Amino acid sequence: MRKLSVLLASAGILCAAYVFSFGVPEPLKLTFGMDVAELEEQRQDRGGRGERGAQETIVVMKPLAARAYNLVLSTIGTATSLRSVELVSGVSGEIMDVSIDANGVVAAGDVLVQLDNRAEQLALNAASAEHQQAQDLFDRYETLRNNGNSTITDIIFVETEVDLKLAKINVDVAQNALDARAITATIDGTLGLSDLHVGDYLSVGDAVVTINDSTVIVAEFEVPERSIALLEAGKTVQIGTPTYAGRVFDGVITAFDTTLDPTSRSATVRARIDNPDGALIAGMTFTVRIVEKTDPLPVVPATAITWSRDGAKIWVVEDGSVSPHAIAIRYRNGTRVWVETDVPLDATIVTEGAAKLRAGTAVTDAAGAER
Template identity: 50%
Template sequence: MKKVMVTILSLGVLAGAYGFAFGVPDQISHIWSDAPAEDAGPPAGAAAGPPGQSRSTTVVLAPLEERSHTLVLRTIGSAVSLRRADVVATEAGEVVQTNLRANTMVERGDVLLRLDDRTQRLSLEIAQANRDQAQATVTRYETLNNNGSSVVTDVALSEAEVALRLAQANVGLAEVALENRTIVAPISGRLGLSEVSVGDNLSSGDTVVTVDDTTTLLAEFEVPERSFGLLAEGKPVFITTPTHAGQVFEGSITAFDSRLDSITRSVTVQAEIDNAEGVLLSGMTFAVRMLEETAALPVVPATAITWDRGGAGIWVAAEGTASRVPITIRYRDGDLVWIETDAPIGAQIVIEGASKLRDGAQIAVAQPAEGQGI
């Protein structure tokens, strides 16, 4: 008997706890109250309706719209001059003159440096004298031969002509050797820093200075594998640099690699940037941005999407009820989500209150707040 009383008391405590936490069920409250169940009003939080109708959920609706999405790729790169050259000494010797001031603009052919050329000038004079002597011999032999003299044979004349050709070639070699003592700018551009000064002795192969033609820069950057589809020759790119905050420079893609890097899983891209004003310098670090407009896709607020075991979905309203339609999420941008769905464009979708819905649930439509919608 004691066990029975304990059991009844335990059940009473559980019933009281349930009623305190969840409220008294309608059927029991109708029994306790004098009023019949048919006259009882709707439960708190439910919309009023005719007797026997299930409770409705208040939601906010908006038509399903579609619009394109702007894909934005951001990456970091650096730039070099499209045309650049390292000026290298081809001869050894002592420097006797320099025009190597850094950041000076030079034209192709301008003299940058001269080496001691006294030996080469003397060699040229010797070669020229030998040529003149060989020329005089040939001229004399030809004159005698034309006058019918038998003193000069055809063999002697031929040998004199060969000697003249050799002498002329030696003059050419001496002129080249003399020209090599003067180093000129191979391209037009801006000079870099140089450590060469008058009195230095250069060896063949020593780098004298670099020349950068910065009128056009070549930006090089990496694009991840997932964004490879954005690449195309001629596609515009937008470039910024901390040196010129707020200023955007436009370029275009000229080339990209034919394979991905096996470690970074990215592809190297090159783009040309017009720098006719000389604002940018070779070696600068750039923030690169590329844009791509997608085809029009359905777009919904993030609040319209719910999740279950099957994945993401939206609620479509029709004739006072809501049904769930599965979706595939394509892009996100702030509070908007671009999706793929079988729901037709223009259909009324739930953008507020979707988390409280169940399939076939009755809905009551509330007016959206000002500025609310897709």
């Protein structure tokens, strides 16, 4: 029974294929009372449509459009402070006082470490006394001379004047020695960590503390040789950091190397980032993006491009047939390709089905064919 059903179904399919291709046989037409002329006309209509369809290739067409391309360079950089100072001791002595609070904000001139200054204070007092004595003697000689006293010769007066100047110098030297016992902040900024305590002995050259001015951060990164053309002082860059995922900081390129590194074939670039809230700190890892828009270029889908020994081509539709036109590929992004070509904008091109075309092939738009 199953074999019989299969045979009957096969016979039905064969009969239907025969009727579709060659029409209904004359005996059957008469048997079913069909109008012979009408059936023949229907068959010819079907044949005519099939012949025209065979002559035209169905493709997808669209006008050629232009769009700017975003050149994007992504790289990794490191944060540094615009100004960073590591204070070291220029003198030696016992620490009498420490005013270093980690992460504390200081102003230039603030005293951070006070060394024992008693000897320097005594030396300043002695120098000041000698200066005062020299000043009194000079004033007395000057008064006598102005009153016509001949005992104050020019030589004596000049020697007194020189002694006064030397005494003033000694005061200044003693004052500088006293000031050096106080280690002060040299810039405005934020203090780092310090292990100094009262009673410690500080030697010449010992590290005191690091001060970072983080109101402005500098991002330093490398740019490969192929992207050197993107560099320009004043150009905006986009900065990101894993610490603040999703947040973008704007930076401005301030400087870059004019010579490539011979090993990495890259140039070092620095960008300035305003950091008024102190969110960024020195040493952070940055992701850096430089974006530049090109002039508008013709853009086509990748399916519109065919290849031959002569290079890449797109197909232009004119008067129902196609002709190939050479292109130069400039950029790619996903399925879109930016090209250079002599084809004018808004010309109709084949965007799908180009692989089956030859010069002069008659085509019809798939959208029109569906209708």
